[in-house]
Amino acid sequence: MKKLINDPKSVVAESVQGFGLAHADLVAISEDPTYITRKDAPVNGKVGLVSGGGSGHEPLHAGYVGKGMLDAAVPGAVFTSPTPDQILPATLAVNSGAGVVHIVKNYTGDVLNFETAAELAEAEGVSVRTVLVNDDVAVEDSLYTAGRRGVGGTVLVEKIAGAAAERGDSLDGVASIGERVNANVRTMGVALSACTVPHAGQPSFDLADDEIEIGIGIHGEPGRHRIPLENADGITDRLLEPVLADLNIGSGDKVLLFVNGMGGTPQSELYIVYRRAVQVLKDKGATVERSLVGNYITALEMQGCSISVLRLDDELTELWDAPVHTAALRWGA
Amino acid sequence: MKKLINDPKSVVAESVQGFGLAHADLVAISEDPTYITRKDAPVNGKVGLVSGGGSGHEPLHAGYVGKGMLDAAVPGAVFTSPTPDQILPATLAVNSGAGVVHIVKNYTGDVLNFETAAELAEAEGVSVRTVLVNDDVAVEDSLYTAGRRGVGGTVLVEKIAGAAAERGDSLDGVASIGERVNANVRTMGVALSACTVPHAGQPSFDLADDEIEIGIGIHGEPGRHRIPLENADGITDRLLEPVLADLNIGSGDKVLLFVNGMGGTPQSELYIVYRRAVQVLKDKGATVERSLVGNYITALEMQGCSISVLRLDDELTELWDAPVHTAALRWGA
Amino acid sequence: MVLDAAWAVRWLNLCAEAMAEHRVELIELDRAIGDSDHGENMDRGFQAVVAKLGEGAPETPGAAMKLTAMTLMSKVGGAAGPLYGTAFLRAATSLGDSAEIDPGAWASALAAARDGIVARGKAEPGDKTMVDAWTPAVDAARAAADAGSSDALAVLVAAAEAAEAGAVATDPLVARKGRASYLGERSAGHRDPGAVSSALILRAAVGAAA
């Protein structure tokens, strides 16, 4: 295992410290328990937005703390959801009295830990609503399973719900915007190589030189199936097809197209995938109104990408365009 | 070789097309010959800024085309400098009459091709000044060698010279600001793994599991020497030491600290390096006034990083802070 | 053999030893069908329990288990943290403040723990989770206690053996809960890491009484 780290046990703490030093104009850091808040939190009268999850997905979530997006991010150990004793103080720290929305990716660990923290916060008199993100079409959704995972769509939920909070929407309003985004976004991912969790010291799975994993998540879990390496257009078609089918995208639809790198893929390759995805959407009669291309929700140094499509309406577009000023996403501010 | 590409021969063309589609609000694309211009080029009365070089360093240079930075970017084949028949029309396209500055990384190929293009442009009545970037302390600088390479400092030269052009500086003024940045910035890099040039199909060099290359450039060239893997703090010290020595950084100096990922390194690791670099600078009595942490000048999917330090003065700081709106760097606009 | 506070402390210390010893094995199991963190999480959690116990000895087995519940909840994270936290909390509640645990009370505590895991995680037997270790353990402990065994050790042993067999029996299952469920059919042929750590915990209970 080759990494620019000092010790697997100090990866999260040291990287959060570095992040705090580099972005001291935007965020404040709590070291024990670990969480990151907007520097000006709590913002008077504004609904607070908290997200979190295992580390290793950077810039998610700390990179999205700031004006127009999250009020707090709560990083767990690498690929391990954080604990209530981190989530609770983060929630209290960003509550201005207007209540707090938890944006939670649908994994058993995240759900349970945020659930406990929400109960404890309610017990301290803070109203909490939870938006569960579950946009991954690679995973079967059923009552009898853990349900679909939260992946790329999380970034879009955080941005758009963040804009709703910033414009002054109520607690229920912010939560319902977040749910609307989640209901209209779907994602599918591919890995060309695995990632290595620092304390594990070995790649999360073994892929032959001519194989790729289709339907991977963001935790180095193996995907749904393994196929021989294909060219970029073929892979793009394969990822996009179930996404568009599940969303029933067709003629006249306006979408946001998000091509996300898993951490170890050059930007040039993401643009090659993006190019093909635009062609496919155009062929379906849909219009790409907004785009995002880059490493926004990653799995350490994994090579691969995910494609997310969000069906836009005027309000979602307006909220997407609203000013945002965070370490990883910035415009209009 | 595993890449999200269709064909090694179409990598640059398709990725530029995708880039153009994703950033149609910012840039216009010329496909043959290949170059990217600011959408509103030429900007009336403003000195034009053109940079370019081999592809594979994305977001450099296309990602820096836009308000407050470059007017045009000219991408060559992967790791191959572009030709005069690309550079010349790009130069003509962004000349508003105020002349054009070429920002050229110091490699034999870039220097020769830009030199020819500049001569041809002058022959067509366009005044051209060239700013040569050569910030890499890994390489010996002497009249009898090819001289130091242009690496991380290029991003800072492009941003700051871009701001000078945007505020209306003259041709000579913009060039001299660019030269001032170059004179005050030094960089050193490390690779944990090699990259694979698409048409070569094999990693550029072979590194054992417990080895790293110190003093690498951005083209997958092997570095100056190979050492056993060290921890992040040790590597940071090793990179920073010659940078600070060459710049003679000491008590009272104000600097911009730029920790750059080579493409395949997780952000969390870059922040661990950044954290240590801040400590070292603080110990020397220097103040980190501005920072940049992320993948800004890459070598495809190489794992590793470079550290650049720029000695700031009030004017450089002001120009760094000036509004910029490009695909990869954006603030204040 | 009496199952008192001293036994509980010995047990929890042995849990920590077991997690440290099997850390890599649990990471490897989780690597195959999950995200490679289970061994790291359990090791970190039980080291914290040991540290907590070092600050002052709990007076009853129930108090020891409550302290464990709170510590695991705040140090483990992931799915296992809240599930084990709830399990230890429910067991502690079931035991109340009695100074010693008799076989029937132990069987009831195990049942309460298992019910807590099910309440939070919604997994059924056969879903390839830690429930597949706990459910046979609960049944075996209950049967041994009902058979009138007044030998606490025998009840502990019955539970541990059943948990171990339950963990082994997860091998062919297709996961329907937890992270392994994302793999669908590909999850078959691997042992569930949480079932294995559950068996380690119940085996440590035997060691503490032996």
Next chain:
Amino acid sequence: MVLDAAWAVRWLNLCAEAMAEHRVELIELDRAIGDSDHGENMDRGFQAVVAKLGEGAPETPGAAMKLTAMTLMSKVGGAAGPLYGTAFLRAATSLGDSAEIDPGAWASALAAARDGIVARGKAEPGDKTMVDAWTPAVDAARAAADAGSSDALAVLVAAAEAAEAGAVATDPLVARKGRASYLGERSAGHRDPGAVSSALILRAAVGAAA
């Protein structure tokens, strides 16, 4: 054998064949001490030359070489593009519009080409660059021509052989120019890719005359 326009066209086509055939070898040489693109660049450049030649046959050797210069300049990029572009341009100028090249004129054209490379690249013999193939080739061609050989083939052969020996002789050198110079001492023990492609070009000139 006369070195006329037809010979020049044959020569340039053979150059393209040689670059295609040695593409991987040149990439490998550049991978060791450079950035893995030399074979790709030369192959792309000479394919473009062949395409250009297909649009209409040049009337003189000089015209063929000028067309080659412009094409390489606009299609190769990197260091090699401008260097070979200048080399062919200077050779074309040296040859003027004569319909046939005699041995002395060929030797002068090679010298002009080499001087062009040196003027642009500032490399000296021994710097481990293509100059180390061109300089012995120039000397050998001049010597053969001065020896009064009226046999053009003998002059071409002398140049090619000297270039090949010159390329081999770059093996132990430490690079002082071009990308290999960044490696310092580590560049020793590898052959310079540009010296090898130069030798291929001069060998193709022999093939076109044989």
